[in-house]
Amino acid sequence: MITKKMEAALNEQIKEELASAYLYLSMSAHFAAEGWDGMAGWMRVQAGEEQEHAMRLFDHIVDRGGKVKLHALAAPETKWASPLAAFKAAYKHEQHITGCIHGLVELAQKEKDHAAGAMLQWFVTEQVEEEDHASKVVQLLERMGTEGRGLVIADRELGRRVAEKE
Ligand code: FEO
Numbered sequence: 001m002i003t004k005k006m007e008a009a010l011n012e013q014i015k016e017e018l019a020s021a022y023l024y025l026s027m028s029a030h031f032a033a034e035g036w037d038g039m040a041g042w043m044r045v046q047a048g049e050e051q052e053h054a055m056r057l058f059d060h061i062v063d064r065g066g067k068v069k070l071h072a073l074a075a076p077e078t079k080w081a082s083p084l085a086a087f088k089a090a091y092k093h094e095q096h097i098t099g100c101i102h103g104l105v106e107l108a109q110k111e112k113d114h115a116a117g118a119m120l121q122w123f124v125t126e127q128v129e130e131e132d133h134a135s136k137v138v139q140l141l142e143r144m145g146t147e148g149r150g151l152v153i154a155d156r157e158l159g160r161r162v163a164e165k166e
Pocket of ligand 1 (some may be wrong): 017050053094097
């Protein structure tokens with residue numbers, strides 16, 4: 001059985017993951033409207049991954065005899081000044097999520113909830129990858145320049161991303 005404190009914290013993280021999906025979907029819509037199909041695709045794949053993250057937490061709560069409670073999501077931003085600005089915002093967002101996950105690991109330790117602690121280790125590793133992915137795109141866009149041919153090439157490159165199997 002999961003403690004009420006841990007249950008509430010994991011429910012809060014479900015919201016964070018779904019808010020991440022919402023943010024990246026909004027970025028995908030923005031890129032699609034601007035004609036950057038590759039970046040729109042990248043963000044769409046990312047949004048799908050965030051939904052999977054939410055479902056991992058959802059299943060853990062259910063498997064432990066807890067109750068999932070979904071919270072309201074705020075509307076995400078809808079416009080970014082440039083592709084670089086959007087990916088910088090994504091990178092910053094992932095750093096925020098890493099902080100949330102570390103907070104949950106510390107809570108699991110405090111609550112002596114070893115099952116939640118083990119489940120959360122997957123997220124600790126995943127966040128290293130999440131930050132790495134976002135920061136590498138920021139680096140790529142910085143190198144390719146913010147307009148013209150460089151951005152067209154970067155868009156094509158980012159469009160090659162496909163959903164990974166877990
Ligand atoms: Fe679910 Fe991108 O962290």
